[in-house]
Amino acid sequence: MQFSLAGILAVLSHAIPPFLPLILAILALLVLAQLVGRLRGYRFTDYHCRPAAIVALLAGVSTLWWLPRLTGSQLAFVATATDWAALVAAALGVALLTWLVLHPLSYLVRGPRRH
Amino acid sequence: MTRHLESPRLGRRQLLKLGIGAGAAGLVPLTGLAANTVTTQARIVILGGGAAGMAMANRLAMRLSGARITVVEPRELHHYQPGWTLVAAGVWQPDRTLRANADFMPRGIDWIRQPAVGVDAELRRVSLADGSVAEYDFLVVATGLQLNYHLIDGMSPELIGRHGIGSVYASLEAATRTRDAIDTWLGQGGGQGLFTAAPTPVKCAGAPLKMAFTTLSRIKDTGRRDAFNLDYLTPGTALFSQPWINDFLKQRFDDEGIRRRHYYRLSAIDPGAKQAEFTFIGPASEFTSHHELRQEEFGREGEMTEVIDYDFIHVVPPMSAPDFIRESDLIARLGPFRGEWLDTDIHTLQHNHYPEVFGIGDVIGAPINKTAASVKAQAPVVEANLVAQLQGQALPARHNGYTSCPLITDIGKAMLVEFGYDNDMAFLPSFSFIDPKEESWAAWVLKDYLLQPAYYAMLEGRV
Numbered sequence: 001m002q003f004s005l006a007g008i009l010a011v012l013s014h015a016i017p018p019f020l021p022l023i024l025a026i027l028a029l030l031v032l033a034q035l036v037g038r039l040r041g042y043r044f045t046d047y048h049c050r051p052a053a054i055v056a057l058l059a060g061v062s063t064l065w066w067l068p069r070l071t072g073s074q075l076a077f078v079a080t081a082t083d084w085a086a087l088v089a090a091a092l093g094v095a096l097l098t099w100l101v102l103h104p105l106s107y108l109v110r111g112p113r114r115h
Numbered sequence: 116m117t118r119h120l121e122s123p124r125l126g127r128r129q130l131l132k133l134g135i136g137a138g139a140a141g142l143v144p145l146t147g148l149a150a151n152t153v154t155t156q157a158r159i160v161i162l163g164g165g166a167a168g169m170a171m172a173n174r175l176a177m178r179l180s181g182a183r184i185t186v187v188e189p190r191e192l193h194h195y196q197p198g199w200t201l202v203a204a205g206v207w208q209p210d211r212t213l214r215a216n217a218d219f220m221p222r223g224i225d226w227i228r229q230p231a232v233g234v235d236a237e238l239r240r241v242s243l244a245d246g247s248v249a250e251y252d253f254l255v256v257a258t259g260l261q262l263n264y265h266l267i268d269g270m271s272p273e274l275i276g277r278h279g280i281g282s283v284y285a286s287l288e289a290a291t292r293t294r295d296a297i298d299t300w301l302g303q304g305g306g307q308g309l310f311t312a313a314p315t316p317v318k319c320a321g322a323p324l325k326m327a328f329t330t331l332s333r334i335k336d337t338g339r340r341d342a343f344n345l346d347y348l349t350p351g352t353a354l355f356s357q358p359w360i361n362d363f364l365k366q367r368f369d370d371e372g373i374r375r376r377h378y379y380r381l382s383a384i385d386p387g388a389k390q391a392e393f394t395f396i397g398p399a400s401e402f403t404s405h406h407e408l409r410q411e412e413f414g415r416e417g418e419m420t421e422v423i424d425y426d427f428i429h430v431v432p433p434m435s436a437p438d439f440i441r442e443s444d445l446i447a448r449l450g451p452f453r454g455e456w457l458d459t460d461i462h463t464l465q466h467n468h469y470p471e472v473f474g475i476g477d478v479i480g481a482p483i484n485k486t487a488a489s490v491k492a493q494a495p496v497v498e499a500n501l502v503a504q505l506q507g508q509a510l511p512a513r514h515n516g517y518t519s520c521p522l523i524t525d526i527g528k529a530m531l532v533e534f535g536y537d538n539d540m541a542f543l544p545s546f547s548f549i550d551p552k553e554e555s556w557a558a559w560v561l562k563d564y565l566l567q568p569a570y571y572a573m574l575e576g577r578v
Contacts, residue, residue, distance in 0.1 A: 003545075003578060010577035014568030071563060072206055073527030073556050080555040082548045087556070 030101055037104025041112060044103055049110070052102040060095025063087070153502055154180045160241055160251035162231050164188025166196075166487045166574065167476030168257035169219050170494040173576030175255075176221035178498060185225040185249055187241065191216055193574070195567055197487050197521075199290040200322050203283045204329035204526060205298070206563075209291045219574045231258070236444040236469045253471045253501060256457055258440060260318055260477040260485065263433040268383035268392075270430060278386035282430040283322055296427060297330055305342030306426030309391055310373075311381045312349035313431040315455070318477045318485040321520035321532075323347075323431045324354065324364060330429075331371060332526040345372070346423075348379035348393055356483050357540045359552060360522070360532050367524065381430065382420065391428055395419040436478045445472060452480025461536070462513045464497050470504060473497045481516065482536050488519030491573045517543055521562035529558040 003011070016023070034042075067090055068075050078087050159175060161168045164186050172186045198212040220226055227249065233242035234254070241249045262284055264270045272285040276292025279300060283290045300306060310327040317323075327347055334343045347354070347368060354368070354375070355361040368375050376393075383392035435455040440446060445466060447458035458467045459474040461481045466472035475493045477485040484493075492514060499512035516536030523529045532551050533543045542551045549558060572578045 007572065007578035010572035010575065011565065011569045014571045015565060068527070068556060071527075071556070071560050073559055077525065077528035077554070077559070078556045079528070080550065080553050080557065083556040085548075086560075 026097065030097065033101045033104045037107050040108060042104045042107040047103070047107050047112065049103055049106040052099060052106045055102055056095045056099035059098040060091045063091040063094045067091075152180050153178060153506070155182050155505055157252040157505055158183045158185070158250060159253045159255065159501075160185045160187065160249050161255040161257055162187050162234075162241065163257035163259055163476070163478075164190065164193075164216055164220070164226075165257065165259050165476065166570070167259075167490045167494070168255070169193070169216070169574040170490055170576055171255050171257060171475060171497060172224055173219070173221050173574065174494055174498045175501070176224055177576055178502060183225070184221075184223075185227060185251075186220065187227045187229070187231045187243065187249065188216065189228055189230045189244075191228070193219060194287055195570060197319065197566065197570065199283050199287060200319075200325045200329065200523065201563070202287065202290040203281065203293040203297070203326060204523075205294050205333070206329075206526060209287050212287060214571070219571070221576075231439060233439050234443040234445055236466075236472065239471070242439075251471075253505065254469075254473070255497065255501070256440065256445065256466075256472060256474045256478055257476050258437050258478045260434045261437045263315075263435060264430075266433045267381055267430065269386065270384045270432070274384075274386050275430075279389055279425060279427045280384070280386060280430060281326070281427065282432070283326055284318070284432065293326075293429070297333065300427035301333060301337055303426060304337075304339060306344070307424060308343060308345045309423060309425045309428040310345065310347045311379075311391075311429060311431050312347070312351075312354075313433050314350040314380050314396070315433045315435065316482070316485060317431060317434050319520070320356065320483070320485070321522050323429065325523045326429045327368075327373060328524050329526050330427075331373065340372075344374070346374045346376055348376045348381070350378065350380045350396055352377055357532060357534045357542070359542075360530070363552070379421075384428070384430070389425055390422050391425055392420050392422050395421060434477075440478060445469065447480050450480075451482075456480030461516065463500050463510045464493055464514055465500055465504070465510060473501050473504075483534075483540070484516060484518050484536070486518045486520065487570055487573070488533070489517060491569075491578065492517035494573070494576070515543070519545075521558060521566060523559070523562065524554050527559055528554045528556055529562050530554050531558040531561060 064087060065075055067087060068078055078084060159182055161171050168186060168188060172184060175184055193214045193216045195212040198207055201207040202209050202212060227243060229244045231241050232244050239251050243249060264272055272289060274280045275282045275285055275289040276296050279296055281293030281296040283293050300308065310323060312323050327345065331345060334340055353361050354364045365375065378396050379393040380396050381391060382394040435441060436446065436457055440457060441454065445457055447453045447456055457474040457478045457480055459465065459479045460467055464473050464475060466474060475497045476490050496512040496514045500510040503510050519533040521529050522532050530551060531549050533545055534540050535543050544551050569578060
């Protein structure tokens, strides 16, 4: 059973709406943090914040535990290569997203600290 | 009262002329047929607005210009039935499986909100509950099937949820009450659970297995596994149609301590005493052939029976085409599906005696294929073949028996089992990255989050 691109889009048109508020809220948080930070002089290449990176790393690692539970499953059932690829990709995504939000926020809280 | 009186009944020659009038756009192979609109004045009646009927209504509404399409469906609500096992397992809330039929019904079709009660295939007429008739040039039979609880002495759908009786099939309410009955059993802290299978083809043949596995999962969560006994009683030797999966399941049942009891048919139930009577039908019985069911063969005279006490029982009723189809000329008269299922060619899905009639979904006589996933595979075949028939062309499309069962083996993991009835039930995986032989979290997530959107897209005729 194969799905065409149009078919995949049709499925997504039903799959995404229940999560749209959450997706929009996360995107809004990301855009807001980046926008406000940049208006206040934040440039991620010029600013370093180890705590933000550590928290992002922890958020990513914790995904391995909470994401299966959020889907009504458990880490012990993550068994196949596909399972692990999906879970690791999700963990990396969560880590990156957390860092992209926390990094400018820490700049706003701590002020510019060039290293 | 006769509907569509303004339209003359078309003979087969006229139907051929309609095809000629359909224009050159239709005179192309299957891939082209799938893309081009065909003009016709044919009257098409679709019996049923479930998964199969709704998918066909949308596909034909998009494909045909000028056709008068009628859907006969009395229900206002559409049930996502593949979600009922998750409701009965306590994973989903019941309302997650409900949508309005109006959300999916295409514009421009005639929706008759009452049940069909008869089909006269010779006169090409469908009788409706109010005494009126709907005439057709082409008929799509998508009625779904009938649950024959009455063939189990003492059993009725009203008992579900009481006296330790569960049955996920009867309705959304029944699935919810089944969940409650399992909750009650778990609350007792132990006891005997019986999980039955039916001696007929059933819709979602994995559902009885899923109920056993999800209940076992919940039992384990109580920390009192040893206090619960689980028996799985089945009329045949197999637990599942696909041979590899069948062997896997037998081994898994043995490993998990679920006792397999073969050649057992649930023949009666005593709710007050919480006792179930099983008829031992034996390896030589016709019942062991899944498809050789005859209603009169449910008689128990001279057969061995065994009465088993239970604290919880999951009942899977015998199933058949709805009575008004069984009493019509459309029913199979010979072969393994005789008297019980629609007489269709299992590859073209065209009726074997009435070429203007096509069958799709649970109602057809096929060795497997009573799933929503099957409908997804069948709908383009019926669309292409019906349009070809309308144009007087050879039928271009062939169904390979594709079906899919997201087989839940524990709450939180599943196997995405896809196969067809060609090549000895060979696997037909949709995704190269999901092995049908492996239990996985990904398959569970697919079942929990993605199959329902895919189902709704199918209803709209978009996949």
